[in-house]
Amino acid sequence: MTQWSGYLGLILQGALVTIELTLMGSVLALIMAFLAGMGRLSRYFVLRALATAYIEFFRGTSIFVQLFWVYFVLPLAGISLTPLQAGVLALGLNVGAYAAEVVRGAIQSVGREQYEACIALNLGRWQGMRHVILPQALLVMLPTFGNNAIELLKATSVVSLISLADLTFQAQVVRSQTGNTLMPFTTILIIYFVLALIISWGVRSLERRMARGLDGVRV
Amino acid sequence: MPAPIIKVDAISKSFGAFKVLDGLSMQVMPGEKLALIGPSGSGKTTILRILMTLEKIDGGHIQIDGEQLYHMERNGQLLAADERHLAKMRQKIGMVFQLFNLFPHKCVMDNVTLAPMLTKGVARAAAEKRAMELLEMVGMADKAKAMPAQLSGGQKQRVAIARALALSPKIMLFDEVTSALDPELVEEVLNVMRKLAAETDMTMLLVTHEMGFAHDFADRVLFFDRGRIVEEGKPDEIFRHPKQERTQGFLKKIIAAGHRV
Amino acid sequence: MPAPIIKVDAISKSFGAFKVLDGLSMQVMPGEKLALIGPSGSGKTTILRILMTLEKIDGGHIQIDGEQLYHMERNGQLLAADERHLAKMRQKIGMVFQLFNLFPHKCVMDNVTLAPMLTKGVARAAAEKRAMELLEMVGMADKAKAMPAQLSGGQKQRVAIARALALSPKIMLFDEVTSALDPELVEEVLNVMRKLAAETDMTMLLVTHEMGFAHDFADRVLFFDRGRIVEEGKPDEIFRHPKQERTQGFLKKIIAAGHRV
Amino acid sequence: MDWDWNFVWEIMPTLIQGVKITILATLLGSVLAAIVGLAIALARRSPNRAVSRSVGFLAEFIRGTPLLVQLYFIFYVLPDFGILLPPLVAGVIGLGLHYGTYTAEVYRAGIDNVPRGQWEAAKACNLSAGQTWSHIIIPQAIPPMIPALANYFIAMFKETPLLSAITVLELMNQAKSVANTYYRYIEPMTLVGAFFLVISLFSVVLLRWLEHRYGKIER
Amino acid sequence: DDSKLEQLKAQGFARVAIANEPPYTAVAADGKVSGAAPDVAREIFKRLGVGDIVASISEYGAMIPGLQAGRFDVVTAGLFMKPERCAAVAYSEPVLCDAEAMLVKKGNPKGFKSYEDVAKDSSATIGAPGGGTEEKLALNAGVPRDRVIVVPDGQSGLKMLQDGRIDAYSLPVLSINDLVKKANDPNLEVIAPVQGAPVYCDGAAFKKGDEALRDAYDVELAKLKKSGEFAKIIEPYGFSAAAAMSTTRDKLCAAK
């Protein structure tokens, strides 16, 4: 038991790695989501095709395959990444592909009449997007982004398979070193759940702040 | 006699296999107030949307203020208009929608100032001053800081009118601007429009089912049916002595439907 | 004088902190045709929904056909009604909604026969025979096999009326049954209702903004405002010589809003 | 980075063994998830607060924590409590429970999306609660759910590689085993990726069709 | 050329891959990595002028691909020398030697003595680390693929045996002993050594092309062995220094 409490420190280190992965992965995912999501709505065929290929590829092949590819195959092509970089890259690109569809859907969910109002007011495409469509779409995206972030948090557990010392991995280590299975797994389940709660709480309060006075926006 | 400000020449428009406008022609004089009436689906909204460049046309020509709308002359050739030409032409036209289409995430003031600031580079202070005058005119000055969601339908529509006016268009298009309002709120919007008709020399095209208002408001009434203008004339002629059978039938139905107390 | 078929006694109803009905009382005689008019939000829909048991009341009593609606007498005590009592009472009442609420996954015929077959155990053949008569009456017999999505709004509403009639209720409630329809389609529904009023001795309560129709249809008009009945009387009295200021104001606005040609 | 076609043909039969298990796990997992989801959705509607609250919390917990850790838990911890499951069964239960919490949301949305007017019309027609459910609500709620359910089953399919962590010899595990035997990662990992991509692109088509066929109810 | 060594010196540490398998490797409660293999590596690198090692725990199967992909500079994990592996990586001279063992239920109910015995019993399953020596020994002895269960780590293998999911779990002797000691379960029995299985030795495994670094490593390793410090490091963990010193890389890599 005393030994176990000592190993708790190890698990907390893992939690730090998990949080780091989740944060950095989310940032990458967010960037990719907007690039690809708006790319899919572009007037230019090439951009649309690129965005579609990215989205379908990363949603189509499993995150595991992507992770192993980034970790083991990319270096053979001369691109070597640290496990953390590999993890962030695979997670960010994967979740980014899902979130891109959220961005696209949210932009499209802004009614056609809003686009028409922009035309009637002679706003340019980008002006309308920037000042009218995106601010409304953002509010629609937010809750789903929250879910995406939780999916990303959960997906970080698979990086343990490429030896990145995240929460799940440290639980495995502790288990090997102490011979106790129940404790480490129960502990990390609770930690994951608390982290997920923090994300959804954060997104909800962000949503509340943004939604002030906007009863009309949500569909 | 001055040149017409709108000249529609044999335009046609189909949605898929369905022909909505069929070789439609019409002319509107500067300052004229026109009412477009007719049964549902006859193409009234479509012609307004075409003038606002919200729909493309399949054939024909439109001239606004002497310039081609959907075409541009380059080296003596008529080319399809590009986005820049359309943007230039749109400066002459404003539109008010049935469902207001206010920007829900911006307050009343920002709704009105957004377009002048972005499209004409008007400074914020100047834009707000002008917006205040317009809001004053539509009786919404005290709600300048309110969000659209806090307004009643009639108030929203008045803001939408102010917003369209802020770009000082020469032509204003109104598509059933009161039909989404509760009966009690209709009057406040119609009052604004009466004032507008009386005080400005803007050209106005109005689609409406409010026959009483059309009668008082319009210099000329066009009766649409199946994508064509079946009959046109002074309000009194059309409403009291329609010549065409379709017009008579339509007016009878509207009256029978209880649109009087 | 016969006993009233509906007796509403000092009922009140709040949504949250907002009091919609405030000690409302009214009586309706068997066979009477009643029109409920009044400004938006005055509680007209709410009282119909309460009679149909779609909303609960906070206080007061309602008797239908001599029996308590929301209470049941057991051993001399008044208890809150249970689901069985409510189901029994609902047999006396039918309702037609503003948005029709047809069952979209069932054809017209099945919409009409479903309830008699399920709730009264009527055999299919008998249910279909009766349904056909009703569809005949509302002029929809030829669409018996159509799905609701294939019908126009006016046709949907006529089916909804037939569906409500299929249970042979003693009381029919109509909540703005034409206000979701295109103007041209209103008349066909009103015609069905005129026929119904003339041919049956059903008790009917009608909420409407069609003042012309209310005038022709009703034996008595109730004017609602803020959850109370402000004025009531024969249609001619109410529409031509309203006594209350609120009523006068309301009618003036409605007229000004252009509801006449 | 050299690609060896001979090697590809050599390992193909082994990988196909894995494909079979992957598909089997997905099918069984989907059936279980469909049932678990319905149970959760109904339990959450229960008028009994204790039932609806605790089921709700449990579902949130399962949804907020990684499937990988849940699998470890089912496979390694449950035996301590006398529940010893074969790897595939443990995997299917993990998938079914985890995705059941997602399908529960689909059921809930499907039921909530039946307009209130339908409940009221049923009442005005004097139908009983049972009749309302069976004749009015369920027939309208089910068809729009089908695409959303299919979507989750496809997502589940892409998560089956997790079962390799509890010794199920599915596709990913076979590929790893091949890679460990020959010290070559490129071919097996790429083949796994290609396999998932093909199935996903195929399922996109299927989904479009399902959406077209069942997505909307005409009113 | 010495560029790799210079590079390690410059960055001040070497990246080593280790397994999650005491006593070859051990992770203390404070997260510090020890165990026989990393301790030897740390000492040698120190002597080479590389201040420290940074260890990352890896599955056996992932070690060689990771090395090839440049994820680590060296594997020090009880990755036993075998001809195929010698072809894939550059080994140092032997470091840790151990025989193979099997963990079974008390009384050895199925009577296993060798991997062939497992092959013969058509209902028997054996657990082994994926990509590890034991997996290959079992497969080579004729145990069909579906009866060789790939187990991610020792603790999982122990648990699966206790739960009756596998009939035997095979690891090197010392690893099994360590597991049994921690488990403290009287219902287990160790079969060591497994008959017919050779004694294997591991070495530090370098990437092909890093032979210069490997040679420098060998020089320091030889000094260490000679001075007796080698024995001082590994014998507390239960390994025999004499065994490692009595054989050579060339012999082990040639063995069939």
Ligand SMILES: Nc1ncnc2c1ncn2[C@@H]1O[C@H](COP(=O)(O)OP(=O)(O)OP(=O)(O)O)[C@@H](O)[C@H]1O
């Ligand atoms: N985007 C579209 N796609 C297909 N059909 C369309 C589209 N827009 C309009 N239509 C069809 O074109 C016809 C004319 O429509 P329009 O909206 O111009 O009629 P309207 O005269 O304004 O009728 P209302 O009085 O009902 O507003 C209608 O039959 C309509 O269904």
Ligand SMILES: Nc1ncnc2c1ncn2[C@@H]1O[C@H](COP(=O)(O)OP(=O)(O)OP(=O)(O)O)[C@@H](O)[C@H]1O
């Ligand atoms: N479910 C509800 N929750 C909260 N408020 C409600 C609800 N239903 C009705 N109300 C409120 O009760 C008031 C009366 O509503 P009711 O629908 O009876 O009015 P009405 O007279 O039918 O008006 P209208 O002519 O607009 O249909 C309104 O202010 C409405 O906002």
Ligand SMILES: [Mg+2]
């Ligand atoms: Mg229109």
Ligand SMILES: [Mg+2]
């Ligand atoms: Mg109402």
